[in-house]
Amino acid sequence: MINLPLQIDTISEGYIILATGLFIVFSSLILLTVFFKLGVPALLNAYKALKGLGKKNEKKETSVVIKSEKDFTGETAAAIATALHMYLNEQHDNENAILTIKQARKLYSPWSSKIYGTHQKL
């Protein structure tokens, strides 16, 4: 029954593709969502725990870092990043307006030198 592709009309085949396609798109993105919602934090925690096993003293420090990160929102980060960007890349605007022209010293070139002329009479 499945081996009769010519008898299935294209429209119904289209609906099959529609349903399965949407299902696959959704399921794959849901999978990604779940992975990043649950999987990645779990992985990172496990990594931290593994690291923490070796050095118990540093555990306190990490907890302190997390506390201070609570206030550190994206907006703060954006403000700092903007400030840094302005400082590093847009200093150009404050440049001195006085123009100076540097005299370039020409290198000697014998192309028009009189010494090597062909019309010279000795």
Place this chain on the structure above:
Amino acid sequence: MKKVLIIFGVLSLLIFIRPVLGLNTTTKDTNSQGIEKLENVENQSFVSEAFEGIKQFYNYTGFANVTGGHLIMIIIGIVFIYLGIKFDYEPLLLIPIGAGVIIGNIPFVTGNMTGIYESGSVLNFLYFGVVKGIYPPLIFLGIGAMTDFSSLIANPKLMLLGAAAQIGVFATFMGALYLGFKLPEAGAIGIIGGADGPTAIFLSSKLANGVNILADGTTVKNLIGPIAIAAYSYMALVPVIQPPIMRLLISKKDRKIRMKPPRAVSQKEKMIFPVAALILTTFISPSALPLLGMLFFGNLLKESGRTERLADTARTKMIDIVTILLGVTVGASTQADIFITKDSLLIFGLGALSFVIATMGGLFFAKLMNLFLKGDNKINPLIGAAGVSAVPDSARVVHAEALKSDPHNYLLMHAMAPNVAGVIGSAIAAGILLSFLS
């Protein structure tokens, strides 16, 4: 300067006088009457030959071969360039494509290896990258190296909005089937709803390339040109298409919802993302490997922190070069005699519809998600519209639309999440269509 002019003048005079002198000598030597006749004949044949030559030349010019179709397409090309310059609608795409449309529609005599469809011509070689789907993965590499996925990592549930907008792809696919297109052609047309130029070119070059032979023995139509032009022009028109739909579907109250700022994402998460997403998505949809593989590879180059040079090249020089080639050749592929058909008109109609449906799908799904979310976690339904990829234009449109109802509601960061999810979603959708239909 004077000397040059004098020398040039003397030379040209000499060249002018020479035949006259030559003729004079012959008349001097022999009998006058017969020679005069001969001379007349010679003169006549000379004139007629010259005339023939000019006629021949005229037959080769554009003026002799021009048809209405060419003129229409040239005007369309000029409109593209005008839109790009005047309204700033994706000028990086519209200007190369517009110039390409003009290049492709200069009328010429076939057989001299001029046209883009004549094998062996220069344009044909450049077009090879489109026909074989080489350019799109390279563009995806650049996009990957440009894109910051952190807003998506911070709020993974927004990924679903990118999936919801793919309803546009499948709805258009069904629409195309109802209009009488064959299955592979319909698949290629449907992907316009993914609002992603490279993906559309990639899929149409695999499914509707004019080479593949269908089950019933007929060859598939070559629809790469119309599909690419439709996809890119509607992408450029996102700022026109989307806002009315947003205003229609989302109430004023909902438009003012403020979302809490996304949490800071650690570098480790950013590095894990491309690798994990690459493995997960391509295991599900291996046909999308060229697109997704390059996208996440590019992103890994960016986030690894060790390959800044490669990432920099990918997101600047390389993507620029490919965009130039892609734009011009896609534009030039709209040669009037191949492009102006009923199919192209239908594709344009379906394309507009697919953008509308995709936007609506994203918006409705965002509303649906809001039913399940509480308090602070509620999302602004407007960002659903960014689920159609069209990076980063649709995110910008969402941002601008939100600012109109509340001048302090900055949604750009939030809108980028469904926006990049849309890219992933449409690439997966392309992979599914490809595996079903090729």
